[in-house]
Amino acid sequence: MPEPRFLDIEYCQTEDALFPVAMAWSLENGQMKTVVIAPDDSWIPDDGDLGDFDLLYLEEQGVPLIEIVHELHQDLPDQTVYVDGMDPDEVLVDMIFDAVDSEPPFEIVGIESLVTSLSREALDDRRRQLLTDEGLEPQLPENGVYALLLIAREEGFFN
Structure with missing residues (x-):
């Protein structure tokens, strides 16, 4: 079995908006990429209300959607990509690809489909515990991917 790939997305959600603002995903070698x-x-x-997010920062520092889609096609072709299942990841991925009239090259599946030895609740608890133990901010997508990589390593999916 190839080593599993993981993805996490930070997003803006207000009464009038839901969209991705940052994203991280793991590569075959266990490293990861992250983008604003x-x-x-x-x-x-x-009304331009993005809650806690700074639109100017996203526009200036953000990677254009077409470049992100290109990278994802290169990095995750025909892959099953695991997510923590706590966010609307599938909707957010579809938003990215729909904006450039493209289809995702991968399938999104919850981590519980990979790690079957733990219940959904136990997986969520373990992920939170790893983030706490490592002193990581849970809202950063690279930290979410890192926690999933650690769980997969604990479960024997990496050498």
């Missing part, structure tokens, strides 16, 4: 996402204009609410 430049939002599509159609994602921005008319």
Whole structure:
């Protein structure tokens, strides 16, 4: 079995908006990539209210969607990609690909499909515990991917 791949997305959610703002995913060698996402204009609410997120920062530091889609096609072709299942990851991935009229090259599946020795609740608890033990901020997508990589290593999916 090839080594599993993981993905996590940080997102903006207000009364009028839901869209991805940062994303991380793991590579075949266990390393990861992370990007800030430049939002599509159609994602921005008319009142410009993004809650805690700074639109200027996202526009200036964010990677254009077409580049992100290109990277994901290179890094995750025909892959099963595991997510923590706590976020609307599938919706967010679809938003990214729909914005550039493309299809995701991978399938999103919850981590519980990979790690069957732990219940959904036990997986969530273990993920939170790893983030706490490592002193990591849970909202950063690279930390979410790192925690999933650690769980997969504990379960014997990596040498």
